[in-house]
Amino acid sequence: MAFGPETIIQGDCIEELKKLPDGSVDLVFADPPYNLQLGGDLLRPDNSKVDAVDDHWDQFESFKAYDDFTRAWMAECRRVLKDDGALWVIGSYHNIFRVGTVLQDLGFWVLNDVIWRKTNPMPNFKGTRFANAHETLIWAAKSRGGKRYTFNYDAMKMANDEVQMRSDWTLPLCTGEERIKGADGHKAHPTQKPEALLHRVILSSSRPGDVILDPFFGVGTTGAAAKRLGRRFIGIERESEYVAHAKERIRKVVPIAPADLEVMGSKKSEPRVPFGTIVEAGLLRPGDTVWCPKGQRSAKVRADGSLAVGEMTGSIHKVGAMIQSQPACNGWTYWHFKSDKGLAPIDVLRSKVRAEMAA
Amino acid sequence: MAFGPETIIQGDCIEELKKLPDGSVDLVFADPPYNLQLGGDLLRPDNSKVDAVDDHWDQFESFKAYDDFTRAWMAECRRVLKDDGALWVIGSYHNIFRVGTVLQDLGFWVLNDVIWRKTNPMPNFKGTRFANAHETLIWAAKSRGGKRYTFNYDAMKMANDEVQMRSDWTLPLCTGEERIKGADGHKAHPTQKPEALLHRVILSSSRPGDVILDPFFGVGTTGAAAKRLGRRFIGIERESEYVAHAKERIRKVVPIAPADLEVMGSKKSEPRVPFGTIVEAGLLRPGDTVWCPKGQRSAKVRADGSLAVGEMTGSIHKVGAMIQSQPACNGWTYWHFKSDKGLAPIDVLRSKVRAEMAA
DNA sequence: CCCAATGATGAATCTGTAA
DNA sequence: GTTACAGATTCATCATTGG
Numbered sequence: 001m002a003f004g005p006e007t008i009i010q011g012d013c014i015e016e017l018k019k020l021p022d023g024s025v026d027l028v029f030a031d032p033p034y035n036l037q038l039g040g041d042l043l044r045p046d047n048s049k050v051d052a053v054d055d056h057w058d059q060f061e062s063f064k065a066y067d068d069f070t071r072a073w074m075a076e077c078r079r080v081l082k083d084d085g086a087l088w089v090i091g092s093y094h095n096i097f098r099v100g101t102v103l104q105d106l107g108f109w110v111l112n113d114v115i116w117r118k119t120n121p122m123p124n125f126k127g128t129r130f131a132n133a134h135e136t137l138i139w140a141a142k143s144r145g146g147k148r149y150t151f152n153y154d155a156m157k158m159a160n161d162e163v164q165m166r167s168d169w170t171l172p173l174c175t176g177e178e179r180i181k182g183a184d185g186h187k188a189h190p191t192q193k194p195e196a197l198l199h200r201v202i203l204s205s206s207r208p209g210d211v212i213l214d215p216f217f218g219v220g221t222t223g224a225a226a227k228r229l230g231r232r233f234i235g236i237e238r239e240s241e242y243v244a245h246a247k248e249r250i251r252k253v254v255p256i257a258p259a260d261l262e263v264m265g266s267k268k269s270e271p272r273v274p275f276g277t278i279v280e281a282g283l284l285r286p287g288d289t290v291w292c293p294k295g296q297r298s299a300k301v302r303a304d305g306s307l308a309v310g311e312m313t314g315s316i317h318k319v320g321a322m323i324q325s326q327p328a329c330n331g332w333t334y335w336h337f338k339s340d341k342g343l344a345p346i347d348v349l350r351s352k353v354r355a356e357m358a359a
Numbered sequence: 360m361a362f363g364p365e366t367i368i369q370g371d372c373i374e375e376l377k378k379l380p381d382g383s384v385d386l387v388f389a390d391p392p393y394n395l396q397l398g399g400d401l402l403r404p405d406n407s408k409v410d411a412v413d414d415h416w417d418q419f420e421s422f423k424a425y426d427d428f429t430r431a432w433m434a435e436c437r438r439v440l441k442d443d444g445a446l447w448v449i450g451s452y453h454n455i456f457r458v459g460t461v462l463q464d465l466g467f468w469v470l471n472d473v474i475w476r477k478t479n480p481m482p483n484f485k486g487t488r489f490a491n492a493h494e495t496l497i498w499a500a501k502s503r504g505g506k507r508y509t510f511n512y513d514a515m516k517m518a519n520d521e522v523q524m525r526s527d528w529t530l531p532l533c534t535g536e537e538r539i540k541g542a543d544g545h546k547a548h549p550t551q552k553p554e555a556l557l558h559r560v561i562l563s564s565s566r567p568g569d570v571i572l573d574p575f576f577g578v579g580t581t582g583a584a585a586k587r588l589g590r591r592f593i594g595i596e597r598e599s600e601y602v603a604h605a606k607e608r609i610r611k612v613v614p615i616a617p618a619d620l621e622v623m624g625s626k627k628s629e630p631r632v633p634f635g636t637i638v639e640a641g642l643l644r645p646g647d648t649v650w651c652p653k654g655q656r657s658a659k660v661r662a663d664g665s666l667a668v669g670e671m672t673g674s675i676h677k678v679g680a681m682i683q684s685q686p687a688c689n690g691w692t693y694w695h696f697k698s699d700k701g702l703a704p705i706d707v708l709r710s711k712v713r714a715e716m717a718a
Numbered sequence: 719c720c721c722a723a724t725g726a727t728g729a730a731t732c733t734g735t736a737a
Numbered sequence: 738g739t740t741a742c743a744g745a746t747t748c749a750t751c752a753t754t755g756g
Binding site for chain 1: 422451452453455456457458459460462463464469470471472473474476478479480482483486487488489490491492493495497498510511512513514515516517518519520521523524525526527529530531537554555558559562563588615616619620621622623625685686687688
């Protein structure tokens, strides 16, 4: 069985996978349900309601039910993969450990776990945890020591300013024009992935003309990226509405010439370094004193990177503003520490940390 | 059984854990071994040579042994944890999926997965994969819906320039002076973690005086960070050489003065002041008027600390919610009184009362 | 036409205490 | 156990509106 360049199948993922022949696919990208286990409604501080992912397809009775489901679709994916093929799966802490364990148990060989760092994640509105600002992808070969998987090392290095691509990728969410909208103007799919993410996945681990299978096709991000990058694809999706959106979307995609693929240039601005990092790095210690430029006034450094002047506490900027009775203050240039050459602005310490980060 | 501030136990992790009493520990930090490639004795860190495991079945056996080992130490950790306790585990793609699955199966409730982004990771020399530039930590409460875990949200926010802390942490590797050296001048431990990482873990999820347990103590990074931050600790480590290094290292650590350990507290922890107290204190009088932020709407203060708008009466929060037709409202920030500088939120009056209470 | 102010929104396991 | 209610809580980005 040979696949045309574009195949979209409407139907149940596992049933349809079973119809595909052994060893016919080069790369699988799967974005399965995450099995979020949400409580009641969640309100933002402005009392508006968060549009939760409460779709029926994300509901599972237990971890065991989720594991069984995972094993079923993933075993089929492994069967249809060529021996030199590979699999990508994306998930969050709700499901990624289950997925990774099943994957290893099925004989896949993990090559990397890759972190998608979101530049603009949804915050944690209630202040109960760390803002959940990333998702995890697993990249795995069909088996250990099997035929060689595809990895376009130089393309990745090129796309990363000639520095080896790392396992953490910083990319924005899929919003704005890119986000597919329904007739009502609302998002057509609750969890549409950014095409830039698929671009990097496909560019890194497949060749032009390869067949890429997405068993949870949704509104077709994998298909759009595959077509743009000159790959063939097979998408399986149960919901007819998503299929319709995907078809319309992919129809409009114009494939680009390989020479024009170097579009992912990354511009690096100076990384933000919180003052707390200076304390964590041990460049200043909790209890240490910092001084104003002329050394008359001082403040104490606290373990969390706040300063204290008497009862007054807050960030380096806030405390600096308060003791000067000014509306604002740049704490990095205002506060000084005692070095062997006398008082020096703490900005010097920030430069040190930045130099280390860049190294 | 009460623990002293510093307890280091030399012995097998699981055996020694079994001797600890139920519900006696506030926080566990575990950095377990993940040498999955080695068959046989998974606990031995001395890298004795074992033939590569190519066979799928052997691989499965190896995973099973690792899962059993993980379940054994983690179940004991769960037993010794207090009901409001929590667990941190760190790992890489080799083991973190196994660890996360076991953790969920044991009833732990995942709060976050946290990514340690290394600023200076080891490159991938052969150019065969993405540079493995991160490790994963899992932070989990003892159980779902159990007693409230500790999270110092405001301290974390402060440490991150007043923006809430995210699930990805950028920190350098442990190198240079910080890295413990053996008599031969080489690193004493193969996977020593940076103290900055432990600083953030401990500061975020424990309180001064808490008991922190590290069942894979190594050269004592957890102990050093715990002592510095005024926490007690219990470390278990099998290798006497590591224990010796840890003791010597921790001996030299100077704890931060208790006063300097104070971090930004949450508003939730401040004493509750009923609105009626404001009226009792005479800061507002029955019959006085309070206004919404822009001053268009007003309500009357009543003697019992309720508000009235026409027929509508109730608490400051309820009346605020009702006149805005919103599900909830913080009356302290919504309602304003007329001061000599124009409208000011009644929260100012609450601060006054609190200041007086503290005096 | 540009800039400022305002509003909307994204895979979210999202409160605590007292009666 | 449950219910009631006080009151604490958000970041980056893009679209829209108003001047």
